[in-house]
Amino acid sequence: MSIIEISNLRKKYDTVTALEDLSLSVKQGEIYGLLGxxxxxxxxxxxxxxxxxxxxxxxxxxxxxxxxxxxxAVLSKIxxxxxxxxxYGYLSAKRNLQLLAAYCDKTIxxxxxxEVLEQVGLKGREKDxxxxxxxxxxxxxxxxxxxxxxxxxxxxxxxxxxxxxxGIIDLRVFIQQLKAEGKTIVLSSHxxxxxxxxxxxxxxxxxxxxxxxxxxxxxLHQNDxxxxxxxxDSHAAMQVISESHWKSKLSNxxxxxxxxxxxxxxxxxxxxxxxxxxxxxxxxxHRRRLEELYMEITQKN
Amino acid sequence: MLKLIYAExxxxxxKPRSYLGLLAITMIVGxxxxxMLSDGKNYIDFLFNSFSQTFDISGKIINGNLIAFIILQMxxxxxxxxxxxxxxxxxxxxxxxxxxxxxxGKPFSRTQLFFAKYIASAIYTAxxxxxxxxxxxxxxxxxxxxxxxxxxxxxxxxxxxxxDVLWRYGFAFIIAFLSLMLIAxxxxxxxxxxxxxxxxxxxxxxxxIIFTIIGTLEIPFFDYIKPALFTTHMxxxxxxxxxxxxxxxxxxxxxxxxxxxxxxxxxxxxHFKTKDILS
Amino acid sequence: xxxxxxxxxxxxxxIAMQQSMAQDAKAIIRLAYKNFAPISDYSCxxxxxxxxxxxxxxxxxxxxxxxxxxxxxVRCNGIVFLPKQNPNQILSIISDxxxxxxxxxxxxxxxxxxxxxxxxxxxxxxxxxxAKIYIDSxxxxxxxxxxxxxxxxxxxxxxxxxxxxYGMPAKTMITFDMxxxxxxxxxxxxxxxxxxxxxxxxxxxxxxxxxTFSAYKFNQKLSDTxxxxxx
Numbered sequence: 001m002s003i004i005e006i007s008n009l010r011k012k013y014d015t016v017t018a019l020e021d022l023s024l025s026v027k028q029g030e031i032y033g034l035l036g037x038x039x040x041x042x043x044x045x046x047x048x049x050x051x052x053x054x055x056x057x058x059x060x061x062x063x064x065x066x067x068x069x070x071x072x073a074v075l076s077k078i079x080x081x082x083x084x085x086x087x088y089g090y091l092s093a094k095r096n097l098q099l100l101a102a103y104c105d106k107t108i109x110x111x112x113x114x115e116v117l118e119q120v121g122l123k124g125r126e127k128d129x130x131x132x133x134x135x136x137x138x139x140x141x142x143x144x145x146x147x148x149x150x151x152x153x154x155x156x157x158x159x160x161x162x163x164x165x166x167g168i169i170d171l172r173v174f175i176q177q178l179k180a181e182g183k184t185i186v187l188s189s190h191x192x193x194x195x196x197x198x199x200x201x202x203x204x205x206x207x208x209x210x211x212x213x214x215x216x217x218x219x220l221h222q223n224d225x226x227x228x229x230x231x232x233d234s235h236a237a238m239q240v241i242s243e244s245h246w247k248s249k250l251s252n253x254x255x256x257x258x259x260x261x262x263x264x265x266x267x268x269x270x271x272x273x274x275x276x277x278x279x280x281x282x283x284x285x286h287r288r289r290l291e292e293l294y295m296e297i298t299q300k301n
Numbered sequence: 302m303l304k305l306i307y308a309e310x311x312x313x314x315x316k317p318r319s320y321l322g323l324l325a326i327t328m329i330v331g332x333x334x335x336x337m338l339s340d341g342k343n344y345i346d347f348l349f350n351s352f353s354q355t356f357d358i359s360g361k362i363i364n365g366n367l368i369a370f371i372i373l374q375m376x377x378x379x380x381x382x383x384x385x386x387x388x389x390x391x392x393x394x395x396x397x398x399x400x401x402x403x404x405x406g407k408p409f410s411r412t413q414l415f416f417a418k419y420i421a422s423a424i425y426t427a428x429x430x431x432x433x434x435x436x437x438x439x440x441x442x443x444x445x446x447x448x449x450x451x452x453x454x455x456x457x458x459x460x461x462x463x464x465d466v467l468w469r470y471g472f473a474f475i476i477a478f479l480s481l482m483l484i485a486x487x488x489x490x491x492x493x494x495x496x497x498x499x500x501x502x503x504x505x506x507x508x509x510i511i512f513t514i515i516g517t518l519e520i521p522f523f524d525y526i527k528p529a530l531f532t533t534h535m536x537x538x539x540x541x542x543x544x545x546x547x548x549x550x551x552x553x554x555x556x557x558x559x560x561x562x563x564x565x566x567x568x569x570x571x572h573f574k575t576k577d578i579l580s
Numbered sequence: 581x582x583x584x585x586x587x588x589x590x591x592x593x594x595i596a597m598q599q600s601m602a603q604d605a606k607a608i609i610r611l612a613y614k615n616f617a618p619i620s621d622y623s624c625x626x627x628x629x630x631x632x633x634x635x636x637x638x639x640x641x642x643x644x645x646x647x648x649x650x651x652x653x654v655r656c657n658g659i660v661f662l663p664k665q666n667p668n669q670i671l672s673i674i675s676d677x678x679x680x681x682x683x684x685x686x687x688x689x690x691x692x693x694x695x696x697x698x699x700x701x702x703x704x705x706x707x708x709x710x711a712k713i714y715i716d717s718x719x720x721x722x723x724x725x726x727x728x729x730x731x732x733x734x735x736x737x738x739x740x741x742x743x744x745x746y747g748m749p750a751k752t753m754i755t756f757d758m759x760x761x762x763x764x765x766x767x768x769x770x771x772x773x774x775x776x777x778x779x780x781x782x783x784x785x786x787x788x789x790x791x792t793f794s795a796y797k798f799n800q801k802l803s804d805t806x807x808x809x810x811x
Contacts, residue, residue: 047402072410074408360658448658458635459635
């Protein structure tokens, strides 16, 4: 069952098109990663899901219901944290949660608030004013706010930003726990590594368009690698290659290098072939195709 | 909805800036009370100098009713600032602080969120005016006693008998509340457009100052503009103390103020309802 | 010589006339004073009506207290504006025979009653520069016109009824000159007032206060504190 179904979503801010015909779907119980460079449209997509931003066209279905027609019912099942965790600095963490609980559809008990504060590791500091909190603590409070009404869908926009390494690990564990509880999680990042470590499925967005979508497993564990053989003169090597079966796997030629789309196992064979043909190889580098693709996108941006 | 109004009121009550208005009123009124207690007679002699040349004025001139009127008169310019200081921050402050996006994605409509904030602003405005009423009139009457009230106009003076004053104050405070609601709606409207809390306060005060200057200038050209300025109608509460009361003028001004309130609130509501929350 | 004699005769006649007019005026004043003479103090109820341009004030009830020679007080449960020329000035002027010289000025009908007009000329420098008193045959002061340096001229018209005693009126109307009142801008703050070209016509230049008296009580040995104690 799809929890999120976005079809042909388009959002235009004055002269800037933030989303262009974006379509994607998120299944129940999965961790779905939105990957893209800054300004690619990840946040706009999330804001559209929360009706913070009104799409110019297209449709959004959440829990099988049209968002704009069932706003209240749909939003009551969502917990979210968009961009940096901002709270009322003049209130304590607990007061912030009590206050935000008033904006939830269901009644949230004091007990539940204490429970989530415990869960995110803020017990003992809950009476301190939020303005005295570090970014990491605010992020924890943000997560407490996300889960306090026990949502079915959790939307987290770049949740790792500003966290230290242990904070990032804690967050990863936290998200895994949510998944274990059966919640659907959508999170965004501009760092591939973060998504591939945690997400079940992912989408790469660039300039408001979907570039690639699929299971992280499938995208990351493809056999094909982009392997670059460096040499003194690529033209001589090219002559050798053009008369062999490796020709079909050639992907790029530069003055001092040739690149091939081959498997890990084929690297040694091709290297041996070059040696046999008298082409001296000075170096071999390789990248996964996904990383290559993402690098291309970010470098262009 | 009640839950939302309570939450908005809780926020107002938790912000230190909300108490600045109450503190300012307490200080101003306290200072005026102190000054009148210590040197009120000289001040009154100065005020009524041109009358005392012709008349022997007897009776309790300095009393709570007169002091309350003088205080209200003096706070004509300050009160809107105190109101705008809080109401101008209600949307834009959350926008600037990033908390608006925390609320706008919750399972309540923007309209509900807007009116919860608006009603909370109205309650705050009512508290300010009530506090002013308590301090100026009730404390004034405790300190200076009851008595006939002299109402000063530039072209003369009206004396209202003590038993004829309280109901007028009731009306005056209701009309003054309406005037301040106009300011609250105006600053609220700017607040819905602005992304920081200083802009609405500055724009609001600048508007009041400019309109008041135009209102004070006795140039025939401005006579055509004055009826359209909301500041012209905001001081209509004073007419309740004239004798006989010109109800037509009051009703007209109240209608104009209600019109302005509806217009400002309508524009603010529509913009808030449809705007993209990008902060 | 004949001419000199006639001038002397005319002068003597003038002096004699003056003397006789003064004598007549004194007699008229004495007649009026005779009415007031038994009063050492009095109190009465009053109802005061105001008609003063630029001053909007409702009528009020109160008490009046008087004690010889010139202690006077209006006590009301509210604010009262009385012209500086209060009704008891007449009492004081008539009683003070040393400070004024009375001169008979003729007769005039006031309130349909024929009255003798006596001009009181101050004999020393004081605030009152002239007073014209209209006294009827019973010695009742029907009208008075008092001119002072400070306050201009005030007309006092008295009305008497059957219960009037000791020459005290049942009603007094004081008409007086008005000065233009000015209220300091800082407290009147008439913002949004219209430009001067559109202001209404000129204000009346005279005002009046009418006092109706009842329940006179005479010679109660009023204490001085009645005139000094606070409301």
